[in-house]
Amino acid sequence: MLLLENKYLQLSMDLHNEIAYLEWNRQTAFMSNEDFQNILCMCMETLKELQPKALLGNDQHFSKPISPELQEWTVAQLNPHLQTSGIRKMAFTSSRDFIGDLSIQQSVEEIQKNRPRKQLTVRYFENIEDAKKWVSV
Numbered sequence: 001m002l003l004l005e006n007k008y009l010q011l012s013m014d015l016h017n018e019i020a021y022l023e024w025n026r027q028t029a030f031m032s033n034e035d036f037q038n039i040l041c042m043c044m045e046t047l048k049e050l051q052p053k054a055l056l057g058n059d060q061h062f063s064k065p066i067s068p069e070l071q072e073w074t075v076a077q078l079n080p081h082l083q084t085s086g087i088r089k090m091a092f093t094s095s096r097d098f099i100g101d102l103s104i105q106q107s108v109e110e111i112q113k114n115r116p117r118k119q120l121t122v123r124y125f126e127n128i129e130d131a132k133k134w135v136s137v
Contacts (some may be wrong), residue, residue, distance in 0.1 A: 020052040024062040032063050041063040044081035051086040090122045091131040
């Protein structure tokens with residue numbers, strides 16, 4: 001079920017398996033910090049209502065550099081949402097863009113520092129098929 005779509009991403013959900021899918025596209029290279037912030041807030045609000053058990057982020061085309069300040073904002077905004085969202089597993093595919101990939105991994109590491117390991121398990125994958133298998137278990 002398609003939940004949200006814009007020029008930067010597509011957010012959908014498999015209601016039967018309770019898995020949310022977030023797919024970034026190549027336009028992220030041109031995304032402003034404000035757009036990034038607004039999109040993350042919209043995604044979290046949408047997912048809060050649906051209570052998925054897992055989130056799969058297809059980041060293969062994500063190429064926005066996320067500054068340390070924007071990473072701090074991301075952690076501050078996402079942690080409260082994640083604690084109430086029901087998400088227990090997060091899988092990410094590696095971005096083909098080195099800076100984009102590093103930005104995502106650093107942001108997720110900061111999120112994990114603030115959550116007990118039992119509450120959130122995160123894994124990175126080279127391809128979408130392996131990520132889908134893992135979140136489906």
